Amino acid sequence: MIRFSKHFTKSILATSAIVAVMAFSAPQMSFAAGTPEWNPTTSERMIKLPSSYLKKAIDRDYAGSELAGAMSDTKSQIGAKKQTLVDLQEASEMAEGDVRTELRHQFLVEKQAYIQLMGNEQDLERQRAKTKIKVYNRLLTKLKRNGQGREPMAAEIEANQNNALRRLETASVQVDMEMFGDPSVQQSKYSVDYTKNIAAIQSLQQAINAHPMNQQPELDGQPISKQDYLRRLIQESETDLAILDQEEGILGFMAKLVALDAMALADEVAEQNLGFDSELNEEDPSEITESVALFIN
Amino acid sequence: MSNILKTSLIAGGLIAVALTNVANAGTLENLERERALTIETMLDPSITPSIRQQKVTSSTHRLVDLERMVIRDPSLKGSTKPVVRVAFDNYDLTFMAHASIENQVNMTDQWLNQLGVSTASLMDARIGRR
Numbered sequence: 001m002i003r004f005s006k007h008f009t010k011s012i013l014a015t016s017a018i019v020a021v022m023a024f025s026a027p028q029m030s031f032a033a034g035t036p037e038w039n040p041t042t043s044e045r046m047i048k049l050p051s052s053y054l055k056k057a058i059d060r061d062y063a064g065s066e067l068a069g070a071m072s073d074t075k076s077q078i079g080a081k082k083q084t085l086v087d088l089q090e091a092s093e094m095a096e097g098d099v100r101t102e103l104r105h106q107f108l109v110e111k112q113a114y115i116q117l118m119g120n121e122q123d124l125e126r127q128r129a130k131t132k133i134k135v136y137n138r139l140l141t142k143l144k145r146n147g148q149g150r151e152p153m154a155a156e157i158e159a160n161q162n163n164a165l166r167r168l169e170t171a172s173v174q175v176d177m178e179m180f181g182d183p184s185v186q187q188s189k190y191s192v193d194y195t196k197n198i199a200a201i202q203s204l205q206q207a208i209n210a211h212p213m214n215q216q217p218e219l220d221g222q223p224i225s226k227q228d229y230l231r232r233l234i235q236e237s238e239t240d241l242a243i244l245d246q247e248e249g250i251l252g253f254m255a256k257l258v259a260l261d262a263m264a265l266a267d268e269v270a271e272q273n274l275g276f277d278s279e280l281n282e283e284d285p286s287e288i289t290e291s292v293a294l295f296i297n
Numbered sequence: 298m299s300n301i302l303k304t305s306l307i308a309g310g311l312i313a314v315a316l317t318n319v320a321n322a323g324t325l326e327n328l329e330r331e332r333a334l335t336i337e338t339m340l341d342p343s344i345t346p347s348i349r350q351q352k353v354t355s356s357t358h359r360l361v362d363l364e365r366m367v368i369r370d371p372s373l374k375g376s377t378k379p380v381v382r383v384a385f386d387n388y389d390l391t392f393m394a395h396a397s398i399e400n401q402v403n404m405t406d407q408w409l410n411q412l413g414v415s416t417a418s419l420m421d422a423r424i425g426r427r
Contacts, residue, residue, distance in 0.1 A: 153377050153382065154375045157375060157376065157377060157381060157382050157385055158374060158375040160386065160388075161368070161374060161385050163388070164368050164385055164392065165369070167388060167395075167399075168364070168365065168368045168392070168395060171398065171399045172395075174398060175361060175394070175395055175398045178398045179357070179358060179361055188358060188362050190362040190365070191361075191362060191365075194365070
């Protein structure tokens with residue numbers, strides 16, 4: 001039977017206890033100090049952007065932020081840590097005795113670090129989703145403010161202006177015929193230039209409407225308004241948050257397993273160190289019935 | 298990365314500029330000025346009917362353009378200025394040139410009708426002392 005030194009056993013037990021405690025609390029760990037930030041600003045100009053461009057503008061703003069940098073770093077650390085775990089697992093399966101115990105111990109420590117990194121990543125993801133929701137809500141409020149709070153008089157005047165425009169468009173052919181129907185009468189400069197410009201404007205508008213960056217967002221094949229599009233983006237971010245909550249639960253279970261493994265390892269090492277077999281220990285030497293045989297000839 | 302961001306910023310700026318309506322001040326004032334001159338010509342007793350007709354016809358051409366400019370002016374959209382409100386409250390009075398052609402009457406009749414003065418009301422009028 002392999003005997004461990006007293007110092008080594010103590011160290012294993014202490015470390016296992018720490019691993020257990022930390023593993024249970026891993027998902028709650030976060031960037032306590034120097035939290036990376038992402039503070040996107042919402043301007044009036046953003047509201048005027050085409051819907052599809054709006055989302056891209058926010059994503060690009062995020063890509064250049066401190067938060068995105070921290071997220072990228074954490075992801076690469078997680079990748080490296082995962083590889084370390086695989087290597088350690090393989091190594092511990094092949095090792096024996098003292099080395100095996102040490103590798104198992106290392107494996108648990110790395111698992112704990114992996115869970116901690118995953119927790120950090122979730123914190124960053126949560127921060128990103130919450131910031132997105134905040135930004136979209138701010139844009140939605142601005143959009144609502146632009147459409148509301150108008151004086152009733154302004155609405156009435158605008159209605160009159162729309163009626164005037166409709167009436168003008170209906171009568172313009174009649175007016176042109178009356179004014180410029182006679183070939184001897186030349187059309188005014190404004191009229192000629194306006195007709196020329198309106199043709200140019202229409203062709204430009206067609207090009208704008210057909211431009212891929214100006215495609216209206218659609219829901220089930222139906223075009224939706226900018227407000228509805230923003231509400232959809234908020235909903236998507238809230239879905240991300242809900243998934244993150246679920247993943248936090250998964251991380252909690254992982255942490256619990258690591259803690260249990262650590263306890264099992266500590267127990268195993270302690271048993272080996274004390275040098276008793278668990279099956280033999282079940283027999284209590286102080287049991288009186290066990291001693292009866294000693295008194296019978 | 299920085300180049301992409303710069304390009305995006307420029308593109309965003311251009312779109313925002315393109316979407317901003319350039320205020321085109323003064324269209325309504327120009328129309329009001331031309332209307333006042335036309336009405337003055339209509340009421341001028343010092344000119345002969347043929348000259349008046351000639352001047353009014355010339356004014357009508359200018360008024361047609363000015364009326365179209367006012368109706369299409371985006372800077373006036375939803376403006377609550379009293380002058381804008383009054384102008385759009387009565388299309389037939391403000392946009393006399395278009396309204397007269399629509400109603401198949403000459404511009405003087407159109408203006409007088411809007412003020413409640415018709416041939417019939419003038420014929421019915423009696424000269425008397427109050």
